[in-house]
Amino acid sequence: MEPTPHILVVDDEREIREPLAKYLAKNGLRASVAANAADARKEMKTSAIDLVVLDIMMPGEDGLSLCRHLRETTDIPVILLTAMAEDTDRVVGLEIGADDYLTKPFNPRELLARIRAVLRRANAVPRPHEATETRRLKFDRWLLDMDRRELAGDDGVAMPLSTAEFKLLAVFLRRPGIVLSRDQLLDLTSGRAAEVFDRTIDNQVSRLRRKIEADPKNPVLVKTVWGGGYMFTAQVEDAP
Amino acid sequence: MEPTPHILVVDDEREIREPLAKYLAKNGLRASVAANAADARKEMKTSAIDLVVLDIMMPGEDGLSLCRHLRETTDIPVILLTAMAEDTDRVVGLEIGADDYLTKPFNPRELLARIRAVLRRANAVPRPHEATETRRLKFDRWLLDMDRRELAGDDGVAMPLSTAEFKLLAVFLRRPGIVLSRDQLLDLTSGRAAEVFDRTIDNQVSRLRRKIEADPKNPVLVKTVWGGGYMFTAQVEDAP
DNA sequence: AGAAAATTGTAACAAAATGTACCGAGCAGC
DNA sequence: GCTGCTCGGTACATTTTGTTACAATTTTCT
Numbered sequence: 001m002e003p004t005p006h007i008l009v010v011d012d013e014r015e016i017r018e019p020l021a022k023y024l025a026k027n028g029l030r031a032s033v034a035a036n037a038a039d040a041r042k043e044m045k046t047s048a049i050d051l052v053v054l055d056i057m058m059p060g061e062d063g064l065s066l067c068r069h070l071r072e073t074t075d076i077p078v079i080l081l082t083a084m085a086e087d088t089d090r091v092v093g094l095e096i097g098a099d100d101y102l103t104k105p106f107n108p109r110e111l112l113a114r115i116r117a118v119l120r121r122a123n124a125v126p127r128p129h130e131a132t133e134t135r136r137l138k139f140d141r142w143l144l145d146m147d148r149r150e151l152a153g154d155d156g157v158a159m160p161l162s163t164a165e166f167k168l169l170a171v172f173l174r175r176p177g178i179v180l181s182r183d184q185l186l187d188l189t190s191g192r193a194a195e196v197f198d199r200t201i202d203n204q205v206s207r208l209r210r211k212i213e214a215d216p217k218n219p220v221l222v223k224t225v226w227g228g229g230y231m232f233t234a235q236v237e238d239a240p
Numbered sequence: 241m242e243p244t245p246h247i248l249v250v251d252d253e254r255e256i257r258e259p260l261a262k263y264l265a266k267n268g269l270r271a272s273v274a275a276n277a278a279d280a281r282k283e284m285k286t287s288a289i290d291l292v293v294l295d296i297m298m299p300g301e302d303g304l305s306l307c308r309h310l311r312e313t314t315d316i317p318v319i320l321l322t323a324m325a326e327d328t329d330r331v332v333g334l335e336i337g338a339d340d341y342l343t344k345p346f347n348p349r350e351l352l353a354r355i356r357a358v359l360r361r362a363n364a365v366p367r368p369h370e371a372t373e374t375r376r377l378k379f380d381r382w383l384l385d386m387d388r389r390e391l392a393g394d395d396g397v398a399m400p401l402s403t404a405e406f407k408l409l410a411v412f413l414r415r416p417g418i419v420l421s422r423d424q425l426l427d428l429t430s431g432r433a434a435e436v437f438d439r440t441i442d443n444q445v446s447r448l449r450r451k452i453e454a455d456p457k458n459p460v461l462v463k464t465v466w467g468g469g470y471m472f473t474a475q476v477e478d479a480p
Numbered sequence: 481a482g483a484a485a486a487t488t489g490t491a492a493c494a495a496a497a498t499g500t501a502c503c504g505a506g507c508a509g510c
Numbered sequence: 511g512c513t514g515c516t517c518g519g520t521a522c523a524t525t526t527t528g529t530t531a532c533a534a535t536t537t538t539c540t
Contacts, residue, residue, distance in 0.1 A: 226403035233388050
């Protein structure tokens with residue numbers, strides 16, 4: 001997949017953040033930095049981040065909050081940095097779903113080892129629908145075969161999908177009931193980052209609607225959330 | 241973006257209540273306090289509370305009783321504080337339907353983390369298969385599907401709602417019979433704070449009325465409270 | 481009561497965001 | 511090469527939303 005994993009280091013202390021990024025870059029990883037949760041979110045919108053190293057104690061939005069957000073809206077692995085080795089912190093951090101944690105001060109070499117371990121684990125454990133299990137998904141009056149990349153109606157009639165349409169639909173089916181911004185969708189479907197003013201997703205949504213919505217003028221499956229993005233709103237279930 | 245959640249701390253000990261509210265306020269939450277269950281009820285009638293932190297052991301009306309009441313008449317999340325870590329307490333508290341609990345003495349940071357977790361859970365659009373709660377609300381002659389973001393009349397005819405209209409209606413339905421100021425509504429719907437003189441909410445109420453009121457000139461569902469704001473006055477019930 | 485002030489309703493306008501027709505570059509297969 | 515399809519970019523129509531202005535309404539003040 002990815003030749004060089006891209007790590008995002010989020011820490012409000014420049015004396016931690018910068019040398020750490022340099023160290024990671026020196027050891028064959030791409031590294032970006034962010035000084036707070038807001039910057040981190042921005043960075044993740046424009047770059048395809050593979051793993052986040054996150055300081056739990058930061059001014060503004062709490063690290064825990066960002067971690068939980070990541071856990072719930074993406075499946076990007078997170079390694080927490082915490083200043084104190086208190087039990088409550090460990091429990092809370094892992095409850096939220098961090099993949100690992102380190103207590104400051106830490107040995108950079110150990111962090112590197114853990115990053116590699118987590119990435120290995122993340123790549124080994126397949127994402128939900130890239131797994132061997134659910135290869136056919138049912139929604140509304142449609143059935144999508146992920147292997148054949150074919151969409152068929154209730155009546156068995158096939159609806160041909162282009163590659164981009166299939167990818168977009170697959171992304172939606174994996175995240176029903178969640179608002180996805182255009183940036184997220186662009187990143188998730190093609191790995192690109194939106195430059196100036198990108199209407200690509202609008203067009204693809206328009207094309208997808210034309211194929212799967214009964215009445216494309218009044219979309220029911222792919223709702224647009226004004227100022228937010230798009231949301232897939234339909235029950236999705238496995239079809240064995 | 242996100243409206244500022246408003247937390248109500250109910251505890252009879254001032255030494256707990258006050259510092260806790262200050263701590264929450266410092267961490268980006270709005271916080272009110274109440275010393276007993278009666279005050280808590282009063283406070284909830286005048287403010288739009290998003291979450292209640294409730295000490296289970298209080299003189300007068302019992303905390304458990306208030307919790308049960310909240311659970312049965314609203315869907316405002318509750319986090320219980322309990323002095324004893326006994327099994328009976330945990331069982332009783334969760335049976336009643338508290339969303340979480342902590343045993344005193346507790347780490348404020350942990351409470352903050354749990355508050356955020358509960359709020360996120362409450363705000364998150366649930367995945368279809370988790371959607372066993374109340375995602376369809378009935379009022380007057382209307383039925384609002386929170387998942388599909390669709391409003392339908394008694395006769396089944398759909399009434400299209402814009403994003404802002406849907407958000408406003410959803411906020412009202414979650415707090416029937418409570419006066420909401422324009423500031424609160426602006427915060428709850430769009431997360432904005434009113435600058436100089438903002439008639440945005442007036443307009444959105446006007447537009448919403450045009451769609452859901454039988455006679456928009458004589459509104460029955462969304463009453464205006466002169467000098468106070470607006471109040472939704474209609475029975476709201478779950479529609480399974 | 482009547483006048484004045486405060487507050488609300490909403491039409492009208494402006495700004496922002498979205499839908500989609502169309503065009504052309506790229507790319508596969510022939 | 512040619513043909514047909516895909517897909518991103520552009521342009522323009524449409525929709526949605528915030529702001530302003532002013533009339534209507536309610537309260538307050540003589």
